[in-house]
Amino acid sequence: MINKRIYFIFLLLVGVLLASCSKDSDEPTTDPTDDQGTEQPTPEPDPEAIDLSAYDNGERVMMQAFYWDVEPRFEWWTNLTGKVAGWSDAGINRIWIPVATKGQSGGYSMGYDVSDYFDFGEFSQHGTIETRFGSRAELEELIQTAHDNDVEVIEDIVINHNSGGGLEYNPYRDKDTYTLFDEEHGNASGMFNRNYEDFYPNSVSNYDPGSLFYAETNLDHNRERVQDWLWKKDNSVAKYYQNVMGFDGWRFDYVLGYEPWVVKAWLDEVGGFSVVELWDGNADVLKNYVEETGSRAFDFASFYKLEEGLDRYEDLNSLTGSQLWQTYPDKSVTFTANHDTEKDSNEDNYIKRENKMKAYAYIMTHPGYPCVFYLDYEDSEFQDELKNLIAIHNSLATGETEVLYVDEDEYIMKRNGTGTNPGLILYISISNSTKRRAVSSNWNNITLMDYSGNSTYNPTSDENGAVTIEAPANGYSIWSITE
Structure with a gap:
């Protein structure tokens, strides 16, 4: 009896072993039938994304490569040189840099208090040799590195107001004014020396055309001598910057301070990429300006529609309001932040952090030439998202808008x-x-x-x-x- 029981157990074990060995190792371990023996459908595979690089639409993005009071001082050009290759790989084809020449504030100057148009960080004046951003040699290295990576360099141009000159008696204002710019007074380069006759009012012009800054040192562009030094002569600001320094274009600061014909005359003489800072949210004002000058303009109308829709009124109907890109997409430079909006204490002049990426999604998918702000791109919480938005802009953002x-x-x-x-x-x-x-x-x-x-x-x-x-x-x- 015991032997028969052992023999039965032996046969049972052999059967189990043979059954397990007969199963293919690649066979699914789950039964493709339900409890009633009905065969279940095979799950649909996840859809595969298209290769965005196969849809390159030729569009690219600009980087504003600074913010207000950049740090560390004297190292900014070197900092940018180390980043430009990565920006190029991400789909950026232009960088807009700050005013690169010596200002009255010396090593603390952001350049908008322009003193010497030809001191890129090589003359000792205003308490420093280097500009806030570094030396001329470091700037030249940045420009060369950018060009090696197919990135153009756009220089910020301040031709409205000057600062940092010496005192002289000004007969047109009947008082002393800081209008003397020469080798000893804020113009160590010795190029474009100037005095009270080069500013409003003078023997040619008796009025100031509405400048809000540095009224006593507002350049008079009607004077032939000023025109010669700014854009006409072979060693003018425009031609020296283009032919010697290697700048590829211009961002004209505060164009409300001088007439539109000045920008047109500059561009007619030297060409190059151009965008103006006409701080006006009225799309018609921007439209008229680009028609008169031929220059691109920052689309402040679009910026304010985004600020209104996402922040101020929280009503996305604002996004259908009048904007420059709707009429002149090739002349509109769209943006969500810049060095001025981010330092402005007026909450209606900036887009809140929690809405930044929605604003970028808007400008990266709509017509216009988007400009990314340095602090946004270099923000670790934003960078990957911005890289992806740039990739989408450079590939799929094309065709009519509806x-x-x-x-x-x-x-x-x-x-x-x-x-x-x-x-x-x-x-x-x-x-x-x-x-x-x-x-x-x-x-x-x-x-x-x-x-x-x-x-x-x-x-x-x-x-x-x-x-x-x-x-x-x-x-x-x-x-x-x-x-």
Whole structure:
């Protein structure tokens, strides 16, 4: 009896062993049937993103490569030299640098109190040889490094007001004014020496055309001598900066301080990329200026619509208001922050941190030439997101623009793409909850994905292109096709 029991147990063990050995090691360990023996469907694979680099639309982004009172002093050019290659790889093709010459404040000057137009950090004056940003040699190294990485360098130009000259009697104001600029008085380079006759009022002009800064040292551009030194002569500011220093273009500071013909005359003489600081939120004022000068302009109209919609009124209907990019997309330089807005104590002149990325999503997907602010890009919480937005801008942000839906807390815009480029759909929401909305796309029977990475939802359009997309709470998404 015992032997039969042992023999039975032995046979049972052999059967179990043979059954386990007969199972292929690659066979799934889960049963593809449910409890009733019904075969279950194979899960759909996740959609694959398209290769954005295959859709290069030729568009790029500018970097404002400074902020107010940059630190450390005397090392800024070297700091930028170490970053420019990485910026180029990210899709940036121009850097806008601060006024590069000696100002009255010497080693503390941000350059806007311009004294010597030809001292790039090589003459001892105003208490320093180097500028706040470094030496001339370091600046030249930055420019060369930028050019080696296919990045243009845009110089900030202050031709409205001067500062840091010596006192002299001014008969047109019947008092002493700081209008004497020579080798001993704030102009050690000896180039473009000037006196009271070069400023308003003088023997040619009896009025100041409305400058709000340094009224007594507001350059008179009607004087032939001033024109010669600023842009006409072979060693003028414009031609020296372009031909000797290697600058590729200009950011004209405070153009409200002089007439538009000055910018046009400069550009007619030397050309180059140009953008003006015309601080006015009226799109028509900006439009008229670019028509009169041929220059690009910072799109302050767009900036204020973003500030109003995201911050001041919390109403995204503002985003459909009049902006320069709507009329002249090739003349609009869009932005969300600059050195002035970030130091301004007026809360209506800057976009709050919590809304910055929504604002960047707007300018990176709409027409215009976006400008990224240094402090935003170098912020560890923003950088990866900004790199992704730049990649989207340089690839999918192309074609006609169409607003699909807008209300107080939702804004949906479509770029129609061109040729084989599919374009995109931007969805911004300032609601406290996730939003979904049905829209009309250009894509039929295609699964979409959010290329911002803010949503994991993957809707599929129908045969007519209708599709429901979503935006995360108080955020944005950017939709396009998948493989």
